[in-house]
Amino acid sequence: MASPDAPGSVPEVRLRELQVGVSPVEVVARVLTAERREVTRRSDGGRRPLLSGLLSDGTASVRFTWWDPPREGIERGLVLRAVGAEVREFRGRPELTFSWKTRVEPASPAELPRVSPEEFPLRTVHELASRDEGFRLRVRVVRVQPKPVTVGVERRIVHEGLLADRSGAIAFSSWSDFQLAAGEAIEVAGGYLRPFRGRPQLVLDERSTVSRVEGGDLPDPAELLRSGPRSIARVEDEGGGDALAVEGVVVGLLPPSGLVYRCPTCRRSVKNGICRVHGQVEGQPDLRARLVLDDGTGAVTVNVGRADTERLWGVTLADARARLREQPDPSLLEEQLWEAALGRRLRVRGQGTRDDFGITIQPETIETVDVDLETAAAELAARLGGAG
Ligand SMILES: [Zn+2]
Structure with a gap:
């Protein structure tokens, strides 16, 4: 050799x-x-x-x-x-x-080579391409939250959240604790982008640097979270987005919705007592709704978690389980949820990502918008008719 x-x-x-x-x-x-x-x-x-x-x-x-x-x-x-x-x-x-x-x-x-932050060109969020790195950003921390994760056998904390400047917003995850707080203006350097659920995400690690800046030219977080809804057609064109808002009418409910069972370890849904990662497990009951929301320009799927499902449906997880004991047919529950959700006008804010089936939104907030029922019914009938 x-x-x-x-x-x-x-x-x-x-x-x-x-x-x-x-x-x-x-x-x-x-x-x-x-x-x-x-x-x-x-x-x-x-x-x-x-x-x-x-x-x-x-x-x-x-x-x-x-x-x-x-x-x-x-x-x-x-x-x-x-x-x-x-x-x-x-x-x-x-x-x-x-x-x-x-x-x-x-x-x-x-x-790894030492690179001082000033060596990196300053970019805006909008200018970042999906595999970018070697840049500096001046951004506002819109939100940040620690999340425990398991990497192999190790338990670690990853800090996840959202950063924004006037050009746009980007999700981030950090393996180092930079003591970030919502509302702060920061300059970050030495991070890199990776695709996550079809969207670029900024990854910060032990080599990234974060410094606090004045930030007078940065948007205020409340303003970002107040921005009005966009058309679903535009969200589709842009491939989703962070901190976006859409408003539309519920026209569909996709499986699995209603009472579902989740793996106690990874929270994936369990089918016939089997988690596809952890094998046979004791599934834990949960409520969810996968709603199809239509605004006349297009449709998105909204993954609604337990608390919002309970609120929209008016049925708690305990109620749903009691109903199932009386009538052991889960499809009846799904039907009741469908009746409660159909035709509701919702304003949904959250992260939108694109996959083969279109845009899915992981909501942060869901508001019910009151509408004139007759107009809504006519609108809905027109859309359902249009869909075939
Ligand atoms: Zn599992």
């Missing part, structure tokens, strides 16, 4: 400085995404394993291709040092290739 280049014999470069053809190089970077594939060798038809994805070092993110990678252990978040990597071109941009000539080893996040 040929000996790979020893550390120090090739220059260590930042990803932002990579140039096609200037190889080999040494880089330290974090795995943002990684996907395994196999390609068929033309010579003998044999299969050759390949790992490809995105690496980031805080200055840029670049694609990488790793031939014959280790069978396991290369996961999102891992920091790697690669000595003797080739820089090739992929769609006009530099890409790193790891081959048998490259030595790749795990590294500590402390070995």
